Amino acid sequence: MTKKLKMASILVYLVFGFFAAWWVLLRLNKAPSSLSGDSFSDTYGVAALIGGLIGLRIAKDWGGFKSQMGKALSFFSFGLLAQAFGQLVYSMYFFFLHRDIPYPSLGDIGYFGSVLLYIYAIYTMLKITGAHLNVGTIGKRLFVLVIPLALLVTSYYIFLRGYTYSSPLASFLDFGYPFGEAIYISIAIITFALSRKLLGGIMRGRLLFLLFALLIQYIADFSFLYQDSRNTWTAGGINDFIYLVAYFLMGLALLNIAGAYREIRTGDD
Amino acid sequence: MIDVMAEVAEKIIREQQNVIGPLAVEQAKRVAGLTIDSQNHVSLVGDKSAAINHLVEQYKKIFGQTSVEVSKNAVNNLVSGLPPQQVPSILK
Numbered sequence: 001m002t003k004k005l006k007m008a009s010i011l012v013y014l015v016f017g018f019f020a021a022w023w024v025l026l027r028l029n030k031a032p033s034s035l036s037g038d039s040f041s042d043t044y045g046v047a048a049l050i051g052g053l054i055g056l057r058i059a060k061d062w063g064g065f066k067s068q069m070g071k072a073l074s075f076f077s078f079g080l081l082a083q084a085f086g087q088l089v090y091s092m093y094f095f096f097l098h099r100d101i102p103y104p105s106l107g108d109i110g111y112f113g114s115v116l117l118y119i120y121a122i123y124t125m126l127k128i129t130g131a132h133l134n135v136g137t138i139g140k141r142l143f144v145l146v147i148p149l150a151l152l153v154t155s156y157y158i159f160l161r162g163y164t165y166s167s168p169l170a171s172f173l174d175f176g177y178p179f180g181e182a183i184y185i186s187i188a189i190i191t192f193a194l195s196r197k198l199l200g201g202i203m204r205g206r207l208l209f210l211l212f213a214l215l216i217q218y219i220a221d222f223s224f225l226y227q228d229s230r231n232t233w234t235a236g237g238i239n240d241f242i243y244l245v246a247y248f249l250m251g252l253a254l255l256n257i258a259g260a261y262r263e264i265r266t267g268d269d
Numbered sequence: 270m271i272d273v274m275a276e277v278a279e280k281i282i283r284e285q286q287n288v289i290g291p292l293a294v295e296q297a298k299r300v301a302g303l304t305i306d307s308q309n310h311v312s313l314v315g316d317k318s319a320a321i322n323h324l325v326e327q328y329k330k331i332f333g334q335t336s337v338e339v340s341k342n343a344v345n346n347l348v349s350g351l352p353p354q355q356v357p358s359i360l361k
Contacts, residue, residue: 061290062289062290062292063286063289063290063291063292064290066290067286067287067288067289067290067291068287068288068289069288069289069290070290128288128332128335129332129335130332130334130335130338130339133335133338133339133342134338195335197334198333198334198335198338199332199333199334199335200329200332200333200334200335201329201330201331201332201333201335201336202330202331203331203332203333204332204333261292264292264296264330264331265292265295267299
Protein backbone atom coordinates (compact mmCIF):
# COMPACT_ATOMS: atom_id res chain seq x y z
CA MET A 1 0.00 0.00 0.00
CA THR A 2 1.40 3.41 -0.94
CA LYS A 3 1.84 6.10 1.68
CA LYS A 4 -0.89 8.32 0.18
CA LEU A 5 -3.36 5.45 0.08
CA LYS A 6 -2.56 4.57 3.68
CA MET A 7 -3.06 8.20 4.76
CA ALA A 8 -6.37 8.37 2.90
CA SER A 9 -7.55 5.14 4.60
CA ILE A 10 -6.58 6.47 8.03
CA LEU A 11 -8.47 9.70 7.34
CA VAL A 12 -11.62 7.83 6.27
CA TYR A 13 -11.50 5.62 9.41
CA LEU A 14 -10.77 8.58 11.70
CA VAL A 15 -13.64 10.67 10.38
CA PHE A 16 -16.03 7.72 10.69
CA GLY A 17 -14.73 6.91 14.19
CA PHE A 18 -15.19 10.50 15.33
CA PHE A 19 -18.77 10.85 14.08
CA ALA A 20 -19.75 7.32 15.15
CA ALA A 21 -18.52 8.07 18.70
CA TRP A 22 -20.44 11.37 18.66
CA TRP A 23 -23.61 9.57 17.56
CA VAL A 24 -23.25 6.95 20.29
CA LEU A 25 -22.86 9.72 22.89
CA LEU A 26 -26.03 11.32 21.52
CA ARG A 27 -27.93 8.03 21.84
CA LEU A 28 -26.70 7.63 25.43
CA ASN A 29 -27.57 11.26 26.21
CA LYS A 30 -23.94 11.77 27.22
CA ALA A 31 -23.02 14.29 24.50
CA PRO A 32 -22.08 17.81 25.68
CA SER A 33 -24.60 20.50 24.71
CA SER A 34 -22.23 21.85 22.03
CA LEU A 35 -22.44 18.45 20.28
CA SER A 36 -26.19 18.46 19.63
CA GLY A 37 -28.11 16.21 17.26
CA ASP A 38 -28.63 19.19 14.95
CA SER A 39 -24.88 19.86 14.83
CA PHE A 40 -24.23 16.19 14.11
CA SER A 41 -26.80 16.19 11.34
CA ASP A 42 -25.24 19.27 9.75
CA THR A 43 -21.61 18.15 9.84
CA TYR A 44 -21.20 14.40 9.26
CA GLY A 45 -21.46 15.08 5.51
CA VAL A 46 -17.75 15.82 5.74
CA ALA A 47 -17.38 12.01 5.45
CA ALA A 48 -19.03 12.21 2.01
CA LEU A 49 -16.85 15.17 1.05
CA ILE A 50 -13.64 13.32 1.93
CA GLY A 51 -14.80 10.10 0.22
CA GLY A 52 -15.75 12.06 -2.90
CA LEU A 53 -12.44 13.88 -3.17
CA ILE A 54 -10.44 10.69 -2.62
CA GLY A 55 -12.64 8.91 -5.18
CA LEU A 56 -11.96 11.51 -7.87
CA ARG A 57 -8.21 11.05 -7.39
CA ILE A 58 -8.61 7.26 -7.68
CA ALA A 59 -10.78 7.64 -10.81
CA LYS A 60 -7.95 9.60 -12.48
CA ASP A 61 -5.63 6.58 -12.13
CA TRP A 62 -8.20 4.42 -13.95
CA GLY A 63 -8.25 6.79 -16.93
CA GLY A 64 -10.83 9.32 -15.70
CA PHE A 65 -13.60 9.91 -18.22
CA LYS A 66 -11.69 8.00 -20.89
CA SER A 67 -12.47 4.59 -19.37
CA GLN A 68 -15.60 2.99 -17.96
CA MET A 69 -13.92 2.27 -14.62
CA GLY A 70 -12.74 5.87 -14.38
CA LYS A 71 -16.18 7.14 -15.34
CA ALA A 72 -18.01 4.91 -12.82
CA LEU A 73 -15.63 5.90 -10.00
CA SER A 74 -15.93 9.59 -10.95
CA PHE A 75 -19.71 9.48 -10.86
CA PHE A 76 -19.83 7.60 -7.54
CA SER A 77 -17.50 10.31 -6.22
CA PHE A 78 -19.66 13.10 -7.68
CA GLY A 79 -22.62 11.41 -5.98
CA LEU A 80 -20.83 11.66 -2.63
CA LEU A 81 -19.87 15.28 -3.31
CA ALA A 82 -23.47 16.09 -4.27
CA GLN A 83 -24.64 14.65 -0.93
CA ALA A 84 -22.04 16.77 0.85
CA PHE A 85 -23.27 19.83 -1.08
CA GLY A 86 -26.88 19.12 -0.10
CA GLN A 87 -25.87 18.91 3.52
CA LEU A 88 -23.78 22.07 3.29
CA VAL A 89 -26.81 24.02 2.03
CA TYR A 90 -28.99 22.60 4.82
CA SER A 91 -26.29 23.56 7.36
CA MET A 92 -26.25 27.12 5.99
CA TYR A 93 -29.98 27.42 6.64
CA PHE A 94 -29.52 26.07 10.17
CA PHE A 95 -26.32 27.83 11.30
CA PHE A 96 -26.38 31.12 9.40
CA LEU A 97 -29.93 31.86 8.31
CA HIS A 98 -31.50 30.38 11.48
CA ARG A 99 -34.61 29.28 9.63
CA ASP A 100 -36.38 26.09 8.61
CA ILE A 101 -35.20 24.49 5.41
CA PRO A 102 -37.63 25.20 2.57
CA TYR A 103 -38.67 22.45 0.17
CA PRO A 104 -37.55 22.44 -2.54
CA SER A 105 -34.31 24.30 -1.81
CA LEU A 106 -30.86 24.63 -3.31
CA GLY A 107 -29.95 21.58 -1.19
CA ASP A 108 -32.15 19.43 -3.41
CA ILE A 109 -29.79 20.08 -6.32
CA GLY A 110 -27.24 18.11 -4.29
CA TYR A 111 -29.55 15.44 -2.92
CA PHE A 112 -31.54 14.80 -6.09
CA GLY A 113 -28.39 15.30 -8.17
CA SER A 114 -26.74 12.49 -6.20
CA VAL A 115 -29.57 10.12 -7.18
CA LEU A 116 -29.01 10.88 -10.88
CA LEU A 117 -25.24 10.58 -10.50
CA TYR A 118 -25.57 7.19 -8.80
CA ILE A 119 -27.87 5.99 -11.58
CA TYR A 120 -25.24 6.81 -14.18
CA ALA A 121 -22.42 5.37 -12.05
CA ILE A 122 -24.15 2.04 -11.48
CA TYR A 123 -25.25 1.81 -15.11
CA THR A 124 -21.59 2.17 -16.11
CA MET A 125 -20.70 -0.47 -13.51
CA LEU A 126 -23.28 -2.81 -15.05
CA LYS A 127 -21.40 -2.59 -18.36
CA ILE A 128 -18.02 -3.09 -16.68
CA THR A 129 -19.13 -6.28 -14.95
CA GLY A 130 -20.37 -7.75 -18.23
CA ALA A 131 -23.92 -8.11 -16.88
CA HIS A 132 -25.24 -6.73 -20.20
CA LEU A 133 -23.61 -9.66 -22.01
CA ASN A 134 -25.54 -12.13 -19.88
CA VAL A 135 -29.19 -11.50 -20.87
CA GLY A 136 -29.49 -14.37 -23.32
CA THR A 137 -32.46 -16.23 -21.85
CA ILE A 138 -36.07 -15.10 -21.61
CA GLY A 139 -35.91 -15.60 -17.84
CA LYS A 140 -33.04 -13.15 -17.52
CA ARG A 141 -34.73 -10.59 -19.78
CA LEU A 142 -37.90 -10.87 -17.70
CA PHE A 143 -35.82 -10.40 -14.55
CA VAL A 144 -34.35 -7.18 -16.01
CA LEU A 145 -37.91 -5.90 -16.60
CA VAL A 146 -39.55 -7.15 -13.42
CA ILE A 147 -37.04 -5.89 -10.83
CA PRO A 148 -37.31 -2.16 -11.67
CA LEU A 149 -41.07 -2.43 -12.21
CA ALA A 150 -41.55 -4.14 -8.83
CA LEU A 151 -39.42 -1.53 -7.05
CA LEU A 152 -41.14 1.38 -8.79
CA VAL A 153 -44.59 0.04 -7.91
CA THR A 154 -43.51 -0.66 -4.30
CA SER A 155 -42.07 2.87 -4.01
CA TYR A 156 -45.28 4.32 -5.40
CA TYR A 157 -47.41 2.45 -2.84
CA ILE A 158 -45.19 3.35 0.09
CA PHE A 159 -44.53 7.01 -0.71
CA LEU A 160 -47.01 8.31 -3.26
CA ARG A 161 -50.39 6.60 -2.83
CA GLY A 162 -53.04 9.28 -2.33
CA TYR A 163 -50.53 11.96 -3.35
CA THR A 164 -51.81 15.52 -3.46
CA TYR A 165 -50.21 17.93 -5.91
CA SER A 166 -48.29 20.88 -4.43
CA SER A 167 -46.14 22.77 -6.96
CA PRO A 168 -44.49 21.65 -10.21
CA LEU A 169 -40.97 21.46 -8.76
CA ALA A 170 -42.00 19.94 -5.42
CA SER A 171 -44.13 17.35 -7.23
CA PHE A 172 -41.29 16.54 -9.60
CA LEU A 173 -39.01 15.89 -6.63
CA ASP A 174 -41.71 14.03 -4.66
CA PHE A 175 -41.85 11.52 -7.52
CA GLY A 176 -38.22 11.86 -8.55
CA TYR A 177 -36.66 10.88 -5.22
CA PRO A 178 -38.39 7.51 -4.66
CA PHE A 179 -38.43 6.58 -8.34
CA GLY A 180 -34.81 7.64 -8.92
CA GLU A 181 -33.67 5.67 -5.89
CA ALA A 182 -35.68 2.65 -7.04
CA ILE A 183 -33.93 2.88 -10.42
CA TYR A 184 -30.38 2.93 -9.05
CA ILE A 185 -30.98 0.03 -6.67
CA SER A 186 -32.72 -1.93 -9.46
CA ILE A 187 -29.66 -1.55 -11.68
CA ALA A 188 -27.46 -2.62 -8.74
CA ILE A 189 -29.57 -5.76 -8.17
CA ILE A 190 -29.51 -6.58 -11.90
CA THR A 191 -25.75 -6.02 -12.01
CA PHE A 192 -25.22 -8.37 -9.07
CA ALA A 193 -27.56 -11.08 -10.34
CA LEU A 194 -26.31 -11.14 -13.92
CA SER A 195 -22.60 -10.75 -13.27
CA ARG A 196 -22.02 -12.88 -10.18
CA LYS A 197 -21.07 -15.97 -12.20
CA LEU A 198 -18.98 -14.06 -14.76
CA LEU A 199 -17.18 -11.61 -12.55
CA GLY A 200 -13.94 -12.82 -11.03
CA GLY A 201 -10.31 -11.87 -10.68
CA ILE A 202 -8.85 -9.16 -8.49
CA MET A 203 -11.86 -6.88 -8.95
CA ARG A 204 -14.67 -9.29 -7.99
CA GLY A 205 -14.62 -8.65 -4.24
CA ARG A 206 -14.00 -4.94 -4.73
CA LEU A 207 -16.92 -4.39 -7.09
CA LEU A 208 -19.27 -6.48 -4.95
CA PHE A 209 -18.26 -4.37 -1.94
CA LEU A 210 -19.06 -1.24 -3.95
CA LEU A 211 -22.51 -2.67 -4.72
CA PHE A 212 -22.95 -3.37 -1.00
CA ALA A 213 -22.03 0.24 -0.18
CA LEU A 214 -24.65 1.40 -2.69
CA LEU A 215 -27.22 -0.87 -1.04
CA ILE A 216 -26.54 0.83 2.31
CA GLN A 217 -26.87 4.21 0.55
CA TYR A 218 -30.27 3.05 -0.73
CA ILE A 219 -31.32 1.96 2.78
CA ALA A 220 -30.31 5.43 4.03
CA ASP A 221 -32.24 7.20 1.24
CA PHE A 222 -35.27 4.94 1.65
CA SER A 223 -35.39 5.30 5.43
CA PHE A 224 -35.08 9.09 5.10
CA LEU A 225 -38.05 9.25 2.73
CA TYR A 226 -40.00 6.87 4.96
CA GLN A 227 -39.33 8.78 8.18
CA ASP A 228 -39.89 12.13 6.46
CA SER A 229 -43.23 11.02 5.02
CA ARG A 230 -44.37 9.84 8.49
CA ASN A 231 -42.90 12.88 10.28
CA THR A 232 -40.67 10.66 12.44
CA TRP A 233 -37.28 11.90 11.20
CA THR A 234 -35.08 13.50 13.88
CA ALA A 235 -31.72 15.24 13.58
CA GLY A 236 -28.95 12.93 14.80
CA GLY A 237 -31.30 9.95 14.70
CA ILE A 238 -30.83 6.48 13.23
CA ASN A 239 -31.26 7.74 9.65
CA ASP A 240 -28.31 10.13 9.99
CA PHE A 241 -26.21 7.25 11.31
CA ILE A 242 -27.12 5.04 8.34
CA TYR A 243 -26.05 7.86 6.02
CA LEU A 244 -22.76 8.14 7.90
CA VAL A 245 -22.19 4.37 7.50
CA ALA A 246 -23.09 4.61 3.79
CA TYR A 247 -20.53 7.39 3.19
CA PHE A 248 -17.91 5.45 5.15
CA LEU A 249 -18.52 2.24 3.18
CA MET A 250 -18.51 4.08 -0.14
CA GLY A 251 -15.18 5.69 0.82
CA LEU A 252 -13.78 2.28 1.78
CA ALA A 253 -15.07 0.75 -1.47
CA LEU A 254 -13.27 3.42 -3.49
CA LEU A 255 -10.07 2.90 -1.48
CA ASN A 256 -10.30 -0.87 -2.05
CA ILE A 257 -10.43 -0.22 -5.78
CA ALA A 258 -7.36 1.99 -5.48
CA GLY A 259 -5.67 -0.95 -3.73
CA ALA A 260 -6.64 -3.22 -6.60
CA TYR A 261 -5.09 -0.78 -9.08
CA ARG A 262 -1.74 -1.03 -7.25
CA GLU A 263 -2.01 -4.83 -7.12
CA ILE A 264 -2.65 -5.06 -10.84
CA ARG A 265 0.27 -2.77 -11.65
CA THR A 266 2.70 -4.70 -9.51
CA GLY A 267 1.29 -8.00 -10.74
CA ASP A 268 0.84 -9.01 -7.13
CA ASP A 269 -2.44 -10.91 -7.21
CA MET B 270 -0.27 -7.67 -45.72
CA ILE B 271 -2.64 -7.26 -42.79
CA ASP B 272 -1.85 -9.49 -39.83
CA VAL B 273 -5.32 -10.54 -38.63
CA MET B 274 -3.95 -11.88 -35.35
CA ALA B 275 -2.27 -8.55 -34.61
CA GLU B 276 -5.56 -6.87 -35.43
CA VAL B 277 -7.35 -9.21 -33.01
CA ALA B 278 -4.85 -8.34 -30.26
CA GLU B 279 -5.15 -4.64 -31.03
CA LYS B 280 -8.93 -4.74 -30.83
CA ILE B 281 -8.85 -6.64 -27.52
CA ILE B 282 -6.44 -4.11 -26.04
CA ARG B 283 -8.60 -1.20 -27.30
CA GLU B 284 -11.72 -2.74 -25.76
CA GLN B 285 -9.95 -3.33 -22.46
CA GLN B 286 -8.62 0.23 -22.58
CA ASN B 287 -12.21 1.34 -22.81
CA VAL B 288 -12.90 -0.56 -19.57
CA ILE B 289 -9.75 -0.09 -17.44
CA GLY B 290 -7.93 2.80 -19.10
CA PRO B 291 -4.14 2.96 -19.31
CA LEU B 292 -3.76 -0.29 -17.33
CA ALA B 293 -4.81 -2.18 -20.48
CA VAL B 294 -1.67 -1.24 -22.40
CA GLU B 295 0.53 -1.83 -19.35
CA GLN B 296 -0.85 -5.35 -19.03
CA ALA B 297 -0.42 -6.02 -22.76
CA LYS B 298 3.24 -5.07 -22.57
CA ARG B 299 3.80 -7.97 -20.17
CA VAL B 300 2.78 -10.53 -22.78
CA ALA B 301 5.68 -12.42 -24.35
CA GLY B 302 5.69 -12.23 -28.14
CA LEU B 303 3.58 -9.07 -28.22
CA THR B 304 5.01 -5.61 -28.76
CA ILE B 305 3.04 -2.41 -28.74
CA ASP B 306 4.27 0.96 -30.03
CA SER B 307 3.44 4.48 -28.85
CA GLN B 308 0.43 4.60 -31.22
CA ASN B 309 -0.81 1.34 -29.70
CA HIS B 310 -0.09 -0.62 -32.90
CA VAL B 311 0.52 -4.25 -32.08
CA SER B 312 2.94 -6.70 -33.62
CA LEU B 313 3.16 -10.36 -32.75
CA VAL B 314 6.12 -12.69 -33.07
CA GLY B 315 6.37 -16.45 -32.51
CA ASP B 316 3.20 -18.35 -31.61
CA LYS B 317 0.60 -15.62 -32.24
CA SER B 318 -2.31 -17.67 -30.99
CA ALA B 319 -0.48 -18.32 -27.70
CA ALA B 320 0.29 -14.61 -27.36
CA ILE B 321 -3.41 -13.75 -27.70
CA ASN B 322 -4.32 -16.46 -25.18
CA HIS B 323 -1.76 -14.98 -22.81
CA LEU B 324 -3.09 -11.45 -23.43
CA VAL B 325 -6.66 -12.42 -22.54
CA GLU B 326 -5.42 -14.42 -19.53
CA GLN B 327 -3.68 -11.25 -18.37
CA TYR B 328 -7.01 -9.38 -18.42
CA LYS B 329 -8.79 -12.37 -16.90
CA LYS B 330 -6.74 -11.81 -13.74
CA ILE B 331 -8.55 -8.48 -13.34
CA PHE B 332 -12.25 -9.25 -13.98
CA GLY B 333 -12.28 -13.03 -14.42
CA GLN B 334 -14.57 -14.50 -17.07
CA THR B 335 -16.05 -11.03 -17.69
CA SER B 336 -12.76 -9.99 -19.32
CA VAL B 337 -12.83 -13.09 -21.53
CA GLU B 338 -16.43 -12.42 -22.64
CA VAL B 339 -15.67 -8.74 -23.34
CA SER B 340 -12.65 -9.76 -25.43
CA LYS B 341 -14.65 -12.40 -27.33
CA ASN B 342 -17.39 -9.89 -28.01
CA ALA B 343 -14.91 -7.32 -29.29
CA VAL B 344 -13.29 -9.61 -31.88
CA ASN B 345 -16.30 -11.66 -32.88
CA ASN B 346 -16.33 -10.29 -36.43
CA LEU B 347 -12.58 -10.71 -36.96
CA VAL B 348 -12.41 -14.22 -35.54
CA SER B 349 -15.42 -15.53 -37.44
CA GLY B 350 -13.43 -15.23 -40.68
CA LEU B 351 -10.52 -17.33 -39.41
CA PRO B 352 -10.14 -21.10 -39.89
CA PRO B 353 -11.14 -22.76 -36.57
CA GLN B 354 -7.63 -24.12 -35.94
CA GLN B 355 -6.23 -20.57 -36.02
CA VAL B 356 -8.68 -19.16 -33.49
CA PRO B 357 -6.94 -18.78 -30.10
CA SER B 358 -8.44 -21.34 -27.72
CA ILE B 359 -9.53 -18.74 -25.15
CA LEU B 360 -11.68 -16.99 -27.76
CA LYS B 361 -13.57 -20.15 -28.83
